[in-house]
Amino acid sequence: MDYKNVWQEVDKNEYDEIFAYSKKYMNFLDKGKTERLCTKEIIRIAKEKGFVELKSALENGPLKKGDKVYLNNKNKSAVLLVMGKNLLDGMKIVGSHIDSPRLDLKANPLYEEDNLALLKTHYYGGVKKYQWTAIPLAIHGIVFNKEGKEINVSIGDDEDDPVLYITDLLIHLSKDQMAKKLAEGISGEQLNVLIGHDSFKGKDSESDNKVKDNILKMIKDKYNFEEDDFKVAELEVVPAGKAKDVGLDRSMIAAHGHDDRVCSFASLEAILNAGENDTTLCSLFADKEEIGSVGNAGMDSYYLENMIASIFAASGDNAMYKARVCLSNSKVLSADVTVACDPSFPEVLEKKNACRFGGGVGLAKYTGSRGKGGSNDANAEFLHEVRNIFNKADVVWQTGELGKIDQGGGGTIAFILARYGAEVVDCGTAMLSMHAPIELVSKADAYMTYKAYKAFLEA
Structure with a gap:
């Protein structure tokens, strides 16, 4: 496979944007050391950008196109939503998690x-x-x-x-x-x-x-x-301690919680900066992914479905049915990190199908383990659509798997959203030292993850 290198693909303006974006992201990491603190910071930023608490917004009647609302779920997970023309047609969702080992x-x-x-x-x-x-x-x-x-x-x-x-x-x-x-x-x-x-x-x-x-x-x-x-x-x-630049060129970030706050921050920035769209836009920030997405703040609970149902309930009957129709018509990027090639540990990866540091955002048709166990396994039609979106927006992207087939594996929230019938594919930042107390990401890949999510929401 031919891999592109983000640093070689960007111009001077975008090169400067990479470092400006990374500075904001590092500040977010310093303030969001836990899922509670992340939720607090996400909602604070969203409110500054004009998002209104869902219950308060519905007191003024049904939502209309352009309305921006948020849901605070148990102070440990959150949803940001920008209303489109017809919610029943489905949403564009970027779903990440904010808990970390x-x-x-x-x-x-x-x-x-x-x-x-x-x-x-x-x-x-x-x-x-x-x-x-x-x-x-x-x-x-x-x-x-x-x-x-x-x-x-x-x-x-x-x-x-x-x-x-x-x-x-x-x-x-x-x-x-x-x-x-x-x-x-x-x-x-x-x-x-x-x-x-x-x-x-x-x-x-x-x-x-x-x-x-x-x-x-x-x-x-x-x-x-x-x-x-x-x-x-x-x-x-x-x-303890703040996120730090890594390398004499300051090209990388060492911090706790890149998995999955690098994707969460990219999702947050994407929905805040996305242009006007007829389709409803949604950024999810879930808890409990690291222990199976369980509990009332995890993706396996019904807070997203209930949120959509409450929006439909404000304007008519059959709210739960309509919520499920909406979710079945939705398209989702399951925003979670993947592994990057580490030259110190080449034996666990099949390099023809592995992401590279600096290779841009990673697209994974499936995660799971061994025989694709626990995987969503995205279909070719949706992959083709996502590829066209990324190429049109000059997103540097790559494909990859989570290691050799029999080596191990991992999962994301993709399969949970897919059970509604939504189109879902895993898409996130490739990183090193995943699940270590201090993890490592490339600033170029972090920025390109944001660019990918923004392009998806705007398409």
């Missing part, structure tokens, strides 16, 4: 042992557990105290914040550990986050857990919640 605190996380205060965690999504040791970490999330007050917690990402840490075994004593399989070198129960060590303020206490007691006092003083309130909290451990 991480560590979640357990319900009873805090304990003291050997003069150290630690937090028990449960990893979320597919991770290599050893990658989470010996790096600076942060915590973000919410807690409800006994008075019912929602408390936002953020530790580790502000300039003057302390960070947290998970230890690894010193090399001098690692003979047995090093003999294990890589997947067994660190167990899930060893991913314990160090949060304190100081027992000075509790030295006169009769408690045997002076370090823990000091941490609880600090939590009470700053955040006004107690140990029992951990039981009703959502607290996520993520790598």
